Amino acid sequence: MLAIVAEVFREHGYEGASLSLIGEATGLGKGSLYHFFPGGKEEMARAVIAHIDGWFEDNVFGPLRDSTDPLAGVERMIEATDSYFRSGRRVCLIGAFALDESRDLFAGQIRSYFGRWVTHLADALARSGHRPGEASELAEEAVAAIQGTLTLARAANDLDVFSRALRRLRMRLGVPAKT
Amino acid sequence: MLAIVAEVFREHGYEGASLSLIGEATGLGKGSLYHFFPGGKEEMARAVIAHIDGWFEDNVFGPLRDSTDPLAGVERMIEATDSYFRSGRRVCLIGAFALDESRDLFAGQIRSYFGRWVTHLADALARSGHRPGEASELAEEAVAAIQGTLTLARAANDLDVFSRALRRLRMRLGVPAKT
């Protein structure tokens, strides 16, 4: 349900995702939509962001934080990223929201999401032996690389762009290449 | 004029940039807007993309292509990028268009813009001594880094994110650090 709404926002952006599109995609009328989300479109978007945030908490930030082998956590992050973004076919909704005016509405959630991604990754890299400052920079570079690659992959309509980027990412972060 | 319209699209996205917003920003009524752009909003966006593309052709792709010292061309690209994106305060309109549904309308222009950026940078890097395959990968990585950093900088609302990324970029591409 939230996943379907997320897909509509992902495809059309916050402004472009009209209630009729959302209703059509979910099979729900406005009555139901406003029953579950009395706050309307903004509340839907907020719930969708929270849902995505939860997924990343479980599948990305968690492993980064909890893996005893920090590099194994990084590898799990990369695999989760690859599967979530469908090797570049999918776009990062939160990244897209960060770019346009909807940023102002969701600034807190957006900042928190990217902030935690970078700090958890930096922590893992520091535990894997990088100097703290270097770990921070590497983490920031890695998250930016993923976001930028999503843009590039969409622009070029080329799936290889994304897999190449993940390969470079493993190299830069010191994760053994996948066999 | 085109610059003002560009700013509206940049701030609000393609869907969010209404004709009334554009009219307000430019001081032009619908009469004038449709006089100059009979094709309406789509033609405006197309013209804006072409305008930006021209700016990059002159200030980024050109130096990359024509500088006798390829690394000097790369340095000019980095400086032009920093000034164009106002150190991360501004967002890449073409990158934003690549993410949402407006991508379909402008797919050709978007692909061409990013394609030329990557290939011209790859050429310069190859001329500066990198092996061709490595140069391609580096170029792709660099353009993605810039795009992703714009997202991250917007999300964090932190200017330092962008300057750090440019510093790393100089290092990765072998350009002497700015003094």
Next chain:
DNA sequence: GACTCATTGTACCGATCGGTACAATCTGGG
């Protein structure tokens, strides 16, 4: 001054926007 043609403001169009109201319907607990 008269003619031309580019430019502009304004009124208007049907469609759709996000949101509200509310009656009808479903559904499980007593």
Next chain:
DNA sequence: CCCAGATTGTACCGATCGGTACAATGAGTC
């Protein structure tokens, strides 16, 4: 079976959307 509360479809709201029509005005040109 009945009732309360959750759920739903539908009609409707004012506002705004992108776009059109057109008359008024502007600025040269001869």
